[in-house]
Amino acid sequence: MNTYRVTATRDGDWWSLVASDVQGREVASQSRRLDQADAAIREAIALVLDVDGDAFELAILPDLRHVDVSDDTLEALELRRALTELSVQARRRTPAAVAELRAAGLTVRDVAQLLGVTPSRVSQIERQAHLVNSA
Known part of the structure; x- marks a missing residue:
């Protein structure tokens, strides 16, 4: 696209x-x-x-x-734009990271701690991946 x-x-x-x-x-x-x-x-x-x-x-x-506007304001806007882009990249890579960390034997709670998400989010990502792989 x-x-x-x-x-x-x-x-x-x-x-x-x-x-x-x-x-x-x-x-x-x-x-x-x-x-x-x-x-x-x-x-x-x-x-x-x-x-x-x-x-x-x-x-x-x-x-x-x-x-x-001041240079400080322009810098703040640029930092927020960069933060948004990094967040998008992290979201895209999280499912693969969950799969790899779980395959390495880490618990759902350990994976959640490492990725900064809740254990329920890790489980949700795993379910979504399973549904995609089953289709």
Whole structure:
């Protein structure tokens, strides 16, 4: 599934949204609020590609260089973005880690402690993996 990178730049009271490489084209839209950006640019990209809006992923990257905020605030935002990305990576890798640690003989509680999740979450991950492997 394609992921399109969208730059969101504050322009007056609006966010200007630009996806710069959608089949070699630039697709633009705007939204009043940042929480509306996904729907606005998704609709524009879907129209250009003539596909459903769920046929692709979006990575919306707010650009605050033209907003009057301190370097500390920009750093805090970047750290939070990095934390979110690390969290996504950890979630993707957790099922394999659970399987490997359990195969190595560790208890559900030990695995939970190591991964920073609850024992019930470890059991849930194991059940989901079993269902996928049984299908």
